[in-house]
Amino acid sequence: MKLLNDILDKVNIITMYGSVQKMVNTIVFDSREVEPGSLFVAQKGLIFNGHQFISKAVELGATVVVCEEFPEKILQDITYIRVENSNSALAIIASNFYDNPSRKLKLIGITGTNGKTTIATLLYNLFQKLGYKSGLLSTVKIMVDTVQYEATHTTPNSILINKYLNEMVNKGVDYCFMEVSSHGIHQKRTEGLQFAGGVFTNLTHDHLDYHKTFLAYRDVKKIFFDSLPESAFALVNIDDKNGAIMLQNTKAKKYSYALKTMGDFKAKILENGFSGLLLNIDGNEVWTKLTGSFNAYNIVAIYGVANLLGIDSVRTLTSISELESVSGRFQHFISNEGITAVIDYAHTPDALKNVLETINNIKIGNEQVITVVGCGGDRDKAKRPVMGRIASQLSSQVIFTSDNPRNENPQTILAEIESGVETQNIKKTISIVDREQAIKTAIKLANKGDIILIAGKGHETYQEVNGKRSHFDDFEKVTYLLEVIEK
């Protein structure tokens, strides 16, 4: 319970009716979750306008309403607060409600198209290994020291972010590593948080359904760096041309990491194989169990963050060599018959290209590369033909299949993916709607030594069809099928 007047600190209020000297029990932005004594924030969404639910929220017991437009009927005893932007107000109120937990630990935000989960998780694992209590907010899971919670979004809503951060503070957590998605920045889920550092990984095609243009997508990412305080660091991948753009207007201290160009933190790949990478980082040789040149970027990024947080580099490098790969990110398995299955969360054109190039670079002979891949429904349609083209260019054979069609027709998605395949590669491709059948077919096509890449779902444990989720786990499925089919 908090006094309304206190949790309104720094909220940009335009006008107000009612008293601020009242206690607030909970903050909610969904009328269906209102309890007596709640503060209800009405947000304009993509499907609904939360302002329509103000009267419902009041009926259910909300005593404070925060909105961008006042409702027609103003009731006595209810406090109505009009703000410029409900999402910003929600983020600041949520932060105040939990006593601004981001100021009480070191919060590091990681943004970019690919690599956020990998970097955030590796940092969490690294810092736990180094003996610091840490927290993690990621696509895969939420960790408050050693306690795990389920994640529903890459960047949770601002109430949840502050709730988890508060729990971390109560548990004595020193560092929290969180993914900052472009949706999260645009919906102001991270506003009002005090970051100690920000990391930019790369920027390639994704989420153009939401942001419309690549420049708009880039500028949303940049807002995160523009709002970092002077006390923070901004660490960017300078091999990506957008890295320098992220640094243009930030007040934070600027640092870079690189493989190809000059950077404050520099790595060179000495060896790259299925069993891992041998790197030279700032003059020191380090072995890591992670595979693929994209992971060399992730490793040098975490080395840079640890350095900027004051960790001794020898301790960091020693612990880096013990880190395991992140669930669903280039996770691989070799069957009794010698078929290799790689499960990877590549769900963007760039990630798919990287993972296939990695496989093609590290395979030793003329093994076939058989790819099973699809594209999500109710998501960026423009990436579908591009992913179709890349998969067919860089694989020996490709099976296009479903990857969470959600509310779309799976056949339509497959047709859009197929439309990107160039004529000379059409022979290499088939489409099978059912993902299990697609994986089975890949196994049947494979011979000893061949590599099957199952891309797009990584750690996910469900397949969403017609808006309904049922259990589906690529790793579980392929290991089981390999065993059954090989018998």
Ligand SMILES: CC(=O)N[C@H]1[C@@H](OP(=O)(O)OP(=O)(O)OC[C@H]2O[C@@H](n3ccc(=O)[nH]c3=O)[C@H](O)[C@@H]2O)O[C@H](CO)[C@@H](O)[C@@H]1O[C@H](C)C(=O)N[C@@H](C)C(=O)N[C@H](CCC(=O)O)C(=O)O
């Ligand atoms: C596109 C998008 O981000 N949508 C988010 C958005 O939903 P929306 O705009 O559709 O909201 P809406 O359903 O129109 O509702 C508007 C408002 O009315 C309220 N409402 C609605 C109904 C009702 O009866 N009462 C009520 O009060 C809602 O609580 C909301 O405040 O606001 C909701 C509440 O915060 C989010 O749950 C929802 O995330 C959806 C589920 C989602 O799938 N988001 C994805 C795209 C996402 O955010 N992904 C990113 C990264 C992806 C990646 O990893 O690459 C992430 O950070 O997870």
Ligand SMILES: Nc1ncnc2c1ncn2[C@@H]1O[C@H](COP(=O)(O)OP(=O)(O)OP(=O)(O)O)[C@@H](O)[C@H]1O
């Ligand atoms: N640094 C990187 N550069 C390019 N591709 C990468 C990088 N790191 C990982 N990938 C590829 O992108 C996929 C997704 O990686 P990861 O889950 O770490 O990204 P993410 O940014 O968290 O994605 P999301 O936006 O879905 O949360 C991996 O499975 C791998 O194929």
Ligand SMILES: N[C@H](CCC[C@H](N)C(=O)O)C(=O)O
């Ligand atoms: N978290 C991201 C990636 C989803 C990956 C893919 N499996 C899909 O379902 O589209 C999203 O929700 O857009």
Ligand SMILES: [Mg+2]
């Ligand atoms: Mg992620």
